[in-house]
Amino acid sequence: APRKQGEELPVLPPDITRERFNEAVAELRKEIGEANVELNDKPLVDGWYMEHPNTHDAFHILEQDDTVSSATIYPGSTEEVQTTVRWANKYLIPIYPISMGRNLGYGGAAPRIRGAMVLDLGKRMNKVLKIDPDNCSCLVEPGVSYFALYEAVQATGYPLWIDTPDLGGGSVLGNAVDRGVGYTPYGDHFGCHCGMEVVLPTGEVVRTGMGALPGKDGEDNPCWQSFQYGYGPYNDGIFTQSNFGIVTKMGFWLMPATEHTSYLITFRDEDQYPQIMQTIRPLAINKVLGNVPQLRHVIQELAVTGKPKSHFYDGEGPIPREVIRKWAKDMPCGDCSWVFYGTVYGPDDFRKGQLDIIRREFGKIEGSRLMLPEKLPQDHYLHSRVSVCSGVPVLRELDWLNWLPNGAHLFFAPIAPTSGEDVKKLFELCRKRHEEYGIDLFPTLCVASRESHVIVNLVYDRSSPASKKAAYDCLRAMISDAAAGGYGEYRTHILFADQVANTYNWGGGALMKLNETLKDALDPNGILAPGRNGIWPERYRGKGYEI
Ligand code: ADP
Incomplete structure (x- = not known):
């Protein structure tokens, strides 16, 4: 891989000599x-x-080495995280915590500041600390992936589900901290967390919720994973x-396993x-729809086959609608424009009741057709939705990346009221900008x-x-159009x-x-992930870092 011409490596953090x-x-x-730095x-x-x-963003959107770290640190415990934080304060070196760094499409493992050190928590802090089958909850470290938690829950033999996003390789904790979503009724990952342990930018550790109240004989509080709010x-x-x-630790609720039927x-x-x-x-507000359903444009039926765009269309620019329909x-899925997953x-009669209402309501839309998994071939995407929507992690969504050679992706992810008119405004601005820049439009609505x-x-x-x-x-244009x-x-x-x-x-x-007031109070030296979510500590503000 090319590096910036003649640059000495590693790239240094700002304002520090190599010595x-x-x-x-x-x-x-x-x-x-020695080996942990x-x-x-x-x-x-x-x-x-x-x-x-864990050195840069694998899906680089600028040059590959623009958002690059100087080093990666692998702490093995909360104490080592504290040690690292105190050290960073001493040398004024910015550190950028990741759990596993599979945040692809949002920056991957890359730090926002060039030359910052990546604090890779997941490599050594990767234990499922607790699974409580009666409380239906767990406590995990940053390095626990959806696959790992799924395996751990399966191994207990208890009928419990985890909730997974489209791809199962990411960190359960990292995704919740970034407020990601999944597709079972427990799909709001932050909403379904219960209790945290956090190392502050000055090195102290706090436990939130009931975790702040010490259990008997130094044990963890027995309600740490039961009551989210604690006191204050x-x-x-x-x-x-x-x-x-x-x-460094986070609790999550696990859903009791239940029967389920996916449909499109x-x-x-x-x-x-x-x-x-x-x-x-x-239907969504009344909870007739049991999970976070997806409405996808039919172009996605082509993309999830894993075949490249060139298989479907060899012309210039975005693939035309007639070609997609053909x-x-x-x-x-047949000749259609949208597919709803x-x-x-719940129990049979419960699901039947819900499906009857769903059939009746969507049936009012001319030309709609409902299909169940048993009617579809084994390799159809609906079967992968059956897994994801019942908490079984998969990797199927990676097939997207075959669409273009060296495929990478970036997300535009605005929030809209669940209303036809609002969604129409957003889609129209997306379509306009995609046409202007010659990009295929892949819209999905997660309701x-x-x-x-x-x-x-x-x-x-x-x-x-x-x-x-x-x-x-x-993407820049769409963010600005949407905000307007x-x-x-x-x-x-x-x-x-x-x-x-x-x-x-x-x-x-x-x-x-x-946010800046909080940042400056909690992180007076500005060592923790400067610029993350647009929040800059005082030391960096107004010095040309913002883009
Ligand atoms: P995943 O592997 O699940 O895709 P990441 O580990 O990349 O997730 O986390 C996504 C983002 O969330 C990171 O870039 C980081 O900014 C933040 N983050 C992740 N884990 C932590 C953590 N333990 N403490 C603080 N911030 C975190």
């Missing part, structure tokens, strides 16, 4: 072990999802999508989606209930500067964090002022 840096590294190695001085390798790098201000939220602390409904016409959304809203016609839960996460997946070719620039510019219409993102790539944070500017930027 002082080397001295700092030697000191930390003495404290936590690894310099980033070898060629960068993008790897792939299961062998992702509810602090957990400030440790998500922020740079206020390093989460196809809709004939492209312009039926506002009506589909209007149909979904009351292919869809011969696929199990849902799941209902929580009153709001929908509108997820637009921008797939680009990592080896092509033009393809990257188009995706980058398209009153819509904001729920999460974004590290390089777009400043732009998104700046759109949440009601009351003269009152929210950012509060």
Whole structure:
């Protein structure tokens, strides 16, 4: 992999000489072990999802070595995290905590500041600390992936589910801290967490919720994973999508296993989606829809086959709608424009009742068809949804990356009211910008209930500067268009964090002022993940770091 011409490696953090840096590294190695501080001085390798790098963003959208670390630190315990934090304060070296760093599409493992040190918690702190079958809960360290938690829960033999996002290789804790979502009724990962242990940027450890009250004889509090709030201000939220602390343990509720039926409904016409959304809203709010269902554009039926775009279309620019429909016609979904993936839960008669209502309501939309898994071939995507929607982690969604050579992706993820009119405004601005930049539009709506996460997946070719620039510019334009219409993102790539944070500017930027006040109080030296979520510590503010 190319590195910036003639640059000495590793790349240094800001404002430090190489001599002082080397001295700092030697000191930390003495404290936590030689092998646990690894310099980033070898060629960068993008790897792939299961062998992702912790040195940079594998899905680089700028040059590969733009968001690169100076080193990776592997703490083995909460105490070693504290030691590292105190050391970082001494040398004023920025550290960037990750759990596993598979946050692909949002920056991967890359630090926001070039030359920061990545604190890779997951490599050595990867234990499932507790599974409580009666309370239906668990306590995990940062390095526990969905696959690992699934295995651990299976091994207990208790009928419990975990909740997994589309891809199962990520960290359970890391995803919740970034407020990611999954697809069982426990899909709100932060909402289903219970209790945290956090190392503050000055080195103290706190436990939140009931964890703050010591159990008998020094044990963990028996209600730590039972009651979320404890007493006093509810602090957990400030440790998500922020740079206020390093989460070293986190509790989660597990769902009791239940029977379930996944289904899909196809809709004939492209312009039926506002009506589909209007149909979904009351069903979602009334919880007739049992999980977070997805409404996907039919282009995704092509993409999830894992075949490249060139298989379907060899022309220039975005694949035309007629071409998509022509292919869809011969696929199990048939000639349609939208595909809705849902799941209902509970005993037979319960599910039957729900499905009857779903059939009746969606049946009012002309040309819609409901299909059940047994009617679809084994390799159809619905079977992978059956797994995900019942808490079984999979990797199927990776097939997307075959769409373009050297495929990588970036997400545009605004929140919309679950209303036809709002979704239409967002889709229209997306379509306009995608056409302008010559990018295929892959929209998915994840309907929580009153709001929908509108997820637009921008797939680009990592080896092509033009393809990257188009995706980058398209995303910037969409964020700004959306904000002008009153819509904001729920999460974004590290390089777009400043732009998104700046759109949440009601009351003269009152929210950012509060965040900065907290940041400066908790992290006076500004060592923890400067710039994460657009929050800059005083030492970095106004010095040209914001983009
Ligand atoms: P995953 O492996 O689940 O995709 P990551 O480990 O990449 O997730 O975490 C996503 C983001 O959340 C990270 O880039 C980091 O900013 C933040 N994060 C993850 N784990 C922690 C943690 N334990 N403490 C503080 N922030 C974290």
